[in-house]
Amino acid sequence: MDTKYRLVADQLIAAIDRGEYPIGSALPPLRELTRRFDVARGTARAAIAVLVTDGLAVVRQGVGTLVCATPARQPQPAPRREHLQLVLSGWTPVGADVATRLGLRTGSLVVHRIRHHRTGQRVVRVDEQWIPETVAGRIAHHTGHDIADFENTPHTDLTTLMRHAGLSPVVAVVTVRARMPAQVDCTTLDIPATQPLLVTDNVVHDSTGKALETTTSIGLSDHSTPMLTIPAL
Structure with a gap:
């Protein structure tokens, strides 16, 4: 099974979390993702699909893929006193x-x-x-x-x-x-x-x-x- 798309998706999610792509900004187009991560176009498209499914991005025709949310942080367990x-x-x-x-x-x-x-x-x-x-x-x-x-x-x-x-x-x-x-x-x-x-x-x-x-x-x-x-x- 091709897992490269998951690696690309995880790196994009991490970049969103770091603030490199704030809400409302556009993610790189598919051709740039294929070059940056050295993957096939289908792999880049699958990575974007992960972000869309997770509710982090939306695809706008003629505009591109826009960030619409930041990753939900897992709550840290309270230290035991x-x-x-x-x-x-x-x-x-x-x-x-x-x-x-x-x-x-x-x-x-x-x-x-x-x-x-x-x-x-x-x-x-x-x-x-x-x-x-x-x-x-x-x-x-x-x-x-x-x-x-x-x-x-x-x-x-x-x-x-x-x-x-x-x-x-x-x-x-x-x-x-x-x-x-x-x-x-x-x-x-x-x-x-x-x-x-x-x-x-x-x-x-x-x-x-x-x-x-x-x-x-x-x-x-x-x-x-x-x-x-x-x-x-």
């Missing part, structure tokens, strides 16, 4: 690495929170967040929210609560690294053990340089770089 879900919140003694980030002694009590970033039903990133006892106490005193109580404070983002408590959070330290997933990562993110992960550590300070919280974000290295919410000063 990512949303946060708090899945754990409670007190825990802090390990050495996190203690160093927060300027605390190893074993100090902190609020430990885990958040899932979801796109639809899929978890695409996991945040582990640690908040010093002094910060949690100040939030409770000024706002009435116990952030260690999962039922009492379902807030996924603590920025507003910190500000209401008179704190001025700003991300001051960020490090990024890659690692292979552990079994819990494979289960939570529904990925194979061969899928590399991107890990981002950030420490949020107040205006005096005191650490208010630290978060480790774990996500797919081919999904996107983990987004950091950097509160305004």
Whole structure:
């Protein structure tokens, strides 16, 4: 079957879409199409017939083939919005690495929170967040929210609560690294053990340089770089 006419038709449609032939303008005559695309006259005529059938052009006797519409663009599917879900919140003694980030002694009590970033039903990133006892106490005193109580404070983002408590959070330290997933990562993110992960550590300070919280974000290295919410000063 001769498909050259379809190729010629597709190129003409693309040219209309680019604005080379605006509505009301004439397409090249058959003799020019045969020369330009190196095809037979019947092939050029079949290509014009495709445009006419698609409602993009009309043939006017003595005038030629006129463009009467532009190609309908296929609607792009709306991107699926990512949303946060708090899945754990409670007190825990802090390990050495996190203690160093927060300027605390190893074993100090902190609020430990885990958040899932979801796109639809899929978890695409996991945040582990640690908040010093002094910060949690100040939030409770000024706002009435116990952030260690999962039922009492379902807030996924603590920025507003910190500000209401008179704190001025700003991300001051960020490090990024890659690692292979552990079994819990494979289960939570529904990925194979061969899928590399991107890990981002950030420490949020107040205006005096005191650490208010630290978060480790774990996500797919081919999904996107983990987004950091950097509160305004």
